[in-house]
Amino acid sequence: MALLLLGLLGLWGLLGLWGLLWARARCPSSAPRWPPGPRPLPLIGNLHLLRGSQQDWSLMELSERYGPVFTVHLGLQKTVVLAGYEAVREALLDTGQQLADRPPIPIFHLIQQGGGIFFASGARWRAARQFTVRALHSLGVGRGPVAGKVLQELVCLTQELDGYRGQPFPLALLGWAPSNVTFALLFGQRFRYQDPVFLALMGLIDEVMVLLGSPGVQLFNACPWLGALLQLHRPVLRKVEQVRAILKTLLESRRPPRPGAGPVQSYVDALIRQGQGDGPQGLFAEANAVACTLDMIMAGTETTSATLQWAVLLMAKHPGVQGRVQEELDRVLGPRGQLRPEDQGALPYTSAVLHEVQRYITLLPHVPRCTAADTRLGGYLLPKGTPVIPLLTSVLLDKTQWETPGQFNPNHFLDADGHFVKRAAFLPFSAGRRVCVGERLARTELFLLFGGLLQRYRLLPPHGTSPAALDTEPARAFTMRPRAQALRAVPRP
Template sequence: MLFFTFLLADPIGIALLGALLFWGLFCFTRPKEPAGKWPPGPTPLPFIGNLHLLDLRRQDKSLMKISEEYGPIFTIHFGLQKMVVLTGYEAVREALVNSAEEFADRPPIPIFQHIQEGQGIFFSSGELWKTTRKFTMSSMHNLGMGKKLMVKKILEEFSFLAGLIDSFKGKPFKLKLFNMAPTNVTFLLLFGDRFDYQDPTFVTLLRLIDEVMVLLGSPFLHLFNFYPFLGWFLKPHKTILVKIEEVRVILRNYMVASRQHIPGGYVTSYIDALMQKQSEEPKAETYFSDANIVASILDLVMAGTETTSTSLQWAVLLMAKYPEVQAKVKDELDRVLGASRLPEYEDRKALPYTNAVIHEIQRFIALLPHVPHSTSVDTHFRGYFLPKGTPVIPLLTSVLLDKTQWETPNEFNPRHFLDADGNFVKKPAFLPFSIGCRVCLGESLAKMEMFLFFVNLLQRFTFHPPRGIKESDLDITPEATFTMRPQPQSVCAVPRS
């Protein structure tokens, strides 16, 4: 009854329930879908489907609970929307790897339809998606993503982050401070240069990204996605669209500046690469129109900054909460790197415990529970028939917490990635970046950033809770936004001698 509890706890929710029932009068006699062999699932109620079984803020945990009764593939009704859910490593991998092309599309999610209108990298489908993604991967590689040049840029950015941390002189500061450095690395690729942390444009973008991500996790935003016809009644999606337009204004200004030296100029950013491509292929407006270019940059500004920034917040919080793990990491770093040598990305091979801790942080936090896919063609999967366009949820949380793959899935345990001799062990179920043809295109950069920032931070600082707060008091219950963020908290960073 979680959904009803949410609605009845708020006057707006009561009015919303009345609106849903009113709408149901018009939907009750609509023709039913042709019968097919869909996966089993809980019986839907009129109008609300299975929403009464869901915690809107933690849909992933609710879906995992339902899978205990109906198995790794089941049907769920989000209001009037019928979807298929895949849980556990085996089912998710079978769909996204063995049947990658069949599950490659995205369904039309109302909020992202309003924002991107089917354009961009993450929420487009078909040839537009393939062309845009391929171009983006190539451009990012040419700009240094995954190369040694990027190691140098990340280490340079860390020096600014370390200076900021030093300025607090061991006093508490908010975890959100760790957003700045990873965001700046992404902005370096997108805009061609880093920002000063006090730069008005940088501060504005950080604020807008934060506000949009919080709103995307709002229960009322989920209700808008379930019942888009109630858009007139709900507020969060309207606020998101206003804030997104503020971001677009900034992006368009950078596009105008880029056009002044492209074509013929030196490409120093993703925006430059897009402008050059557009100027070279004016007839290819289907794929490199201004609308798709803005949407593609917007995707990377939002998702490309949120994931690594939030992961770094979690890393520091977990080290402060588990000082024994932090101490073992420091001991290994001291033995292998010493106190002053800057790390290289290749050092991870000589740092098995540190590498295991970083992987366990990303597994444990289950940062992005899922991004829906949809079938690109009529698909037969595990004995079921999924018509073209069927929305499918590959539940990544269920993979990262799969009891068949992890010894203690609900505990923070770096031993998940170590063998009996202390050697690092790769685990196939480690899929925080998803898998298959929709795997995160910034995976290589995210891994490099996470390793280099984490190692540098623990070489230079010891993290602990503010005075008067015990390690056990630090809250590691996620705050559900677009990603699973840590609760707003503060930590202290004491320089190591």
């Protein structure tokens, strides 16, 4: 009897194995197929192969060995990296919603608890993003009203620079103008540059961005258990709480005495009005309203501010390029002088220089995505929930797309006749479902502020410093911002 039972069990086992193999043969695509990559070490994975402040360059070096689609282990997290224009384009533009989620990045999960716009996922993210796009459009982004705010801020910035009388000013001062444009959109009014709230916000944003790029926070994201043990996340959380306290005060000050009172004049007004309506439960409650505003402040100030600083720094470093931009501005604008958004088409060299600045600096090298379903990329099958890094540095420096990728060369965006040329591999704002929600605002700000500054000033190094000696190595922060240094803004005749 025992032998018979053992025989039956053995037969059932063989039938089960045969069934599994048959199902695998019938559905070969059901098993994940991972890209190649370096062998991970216990606990740390491949972190030993990544240089802390230049992770994008380390990943580009790995792509030369393992191909445009490869796997790395960031601590215990298995992650797929996409390198080069073709691999990134396929992923961002051809996968639809399959690559529209974010992975749960530990530090941002602690800060936002799944809320906000930039690090949320799923239905909550889609609703917040759609609301933000509509709100920005209603406030005039991409149209005359916002251009007026930018030009008003340009006047305030030039008054501040004139106070230096051609002597060195801190490069970071240029970030005040685009930051104040963002504040005006969010809160319905600009701040005086000496306003304590403005100065507190600018200081806190700077500290948060530096902390987010620090080795401690990077280690916390890669090994949350170790980071939590060492309390590596505490400094940034303390600073974020201070920002959040200011935002709550500003939100409360904008709250109307009765629902629906008055026109919507700011992003915060729109959030409050939406919270009084019939939106999805909890989406526009105070906690998520603060989370959305926090995202808009962090992204809307840091990215455009850093790009404007880079643009001015590169003009001081390349005086020949600066001279050509100023000659074009003088010739096209003539006695009118006042720059307008619609002038961009008549200023091909100026536009080419601004585009080349954004290509050359790679401000935000990589922000990870996450597969929302089983997804095919580059011939591999990635299971749902796989973190994916579209490496934008590798696109903006792709040797197959750019003639001189490692050089600052505005001719990348000009044809033989000097006409501006759009380039498909120009993706500083990313692409697809997660393209930067503030792209139109950033383009308007950069064009008007950059052009206005070059109309008025010659941008020079400090006395005794040659243009070649200016430092263009990025500082360690969440973005690739320029290092702290000084320039001179000398009024043009």
